[in-house]
Amino acid sequence: MKTSSYTAAAHQKNSRNLPQKIGMYVLLGVFLIISIFPFYWMFIGSTNESGKMFTNPPTFLPGTKFAENLQNLNSTIDVTRVLFNSLFVSLLYVVSALIVCSLAAYALAKFEFKGRNLIFTAFLLSMMIPYQATLIPLFQMMSSAGLLNTYFAVIAPQICYPFAIFLLRQNFLAFPTELIEAARLDGAGELKIFAKVVMPAMRPSLAAASIFLFMTQWNNFLWPLVVLNESSMHTFPVALSSLLGLSYIDYGQVMTGVSIATIPIIIFFLVLQKQFISGMLGSAVK
Template sequence: MNNRRAGRSILLTSGLAIGLAVVAIPLYWVLVAATHSSQEIFDSPPPLLPGGDLLTNLNTLQNEAHFGRVVLNSLGIAGVYTLLAGTVCTLAGYGFATYRFRGREILFGALMLGLIVPAQITLVPLFRTMAELHWLNTYQAVVLPNLALPFGIFLMRQSMAGLPKELLDSGRIDGCGELRLFLRVALPPMRPALAALAIFLFLYQWNDFVWPLIVLRSDTAFTIPVALASLQGLDETDYGAILAGTAIAAVPMAVVFLALQRHFVSGLLAGAVKE
């Protein structure tokens, strides 16, 4: 028995070490490459230690892509989107989980069809809508179209399905209004699910490339993915600057995940098991 446990422990440790290497080695190389010029990056063998071109790459980012402004754009857009989309998804999930109304299951099923519809299908009608509203090259055109995200609504609906109905009914009997009932009774137990939703929404918007590329026209309005793509030229591409920008772009994602990771797994599993 002890030998079996030792063998399982060794296998588990080896698997974790391999997984860590698979994740850490590419990340380390991006950080190293961000300090080298494009010519040095393509040397054989490739550089494995930091170089001295980090400031040059950062200056290139700022001069050619207005990267300081771009980072602020991405932070603002992702932050506002997370707040608004989180509110919409939480309210919709609460409604589907706690209210009984005619056609509820049909409406929820239609909403879930959005999970299998390719996003590319909606690009043309969305673009025409933004053009008719004169919202092209504005931040609301990036933020507003995807507030009711089907996965976010599904996550919150499944999480709130476990709320005791007696708790909600007792609040109504005590004279608690529906909005206050939602804020004071339903939301506090949902902190793990809200943390998981916030991480997902922030990363979804932070990494979004196609839609901002379509609706944003000015280089001072770009988000990070669009700005980095604009550095790719037909004749020459400064990969050192691009990788430096990529390394910078990974920092907010890591901060958000580390700040909320304690609730992340439990939030994703909320509602998955019913007693």
């Protein structure tokens, strides 16, 4: 009798919650469609000729012009070279920035020294400085050092990324200091403790920082435009900007280029999405 009454009560409760669940799923479905539609429209544009982007009624079905648009795009900006430039610069930047930012965040989180909070505050305040205000001094520095038209000039200015330091520092603060002290008592050096004891537990936060760093560099337009003068060195955002002419814009080429430029970001996020969620929730240390 108790079991049957419990089952009836649970069924009645589920029946009352059914409209609420349906409404929630409908709302989530609407947000999903709104989120995905720009990507779908981008794909549709890449498979149709330029004129069909503005037809009335609009075209929502894939076309047959993707190969032609890709061929025209490749003849305009050399997709293979541009893709290599962007991948090489972005991946090298992620690795370099993670090393620098993780060391800085670890020092700010686990070392006691005078002025530590002041330095961290300075990092946070630097996030409020408009990036455009630093362009002229950075350009003069790179020009004086003879580093224009080099990958180093694109990577170096943002290698110490304040937000990545902030994100990693918050996760380093959650790491038990007792484990670090135990490793020191066992005779381990600071770099060995950092590499062998602390960093393995920081994989989720490193993945989260990696996604932010990769997207920052991959989508970086203004600084590569300023520092790179040769078309063979251009990254994807700079190369795509050359497709926007004053008199005519081939939107088939533009949408094809944007589609190709979006794929690496999606793949990078899908590979690291589980660690990204854990890192953003601050659950790197269990």
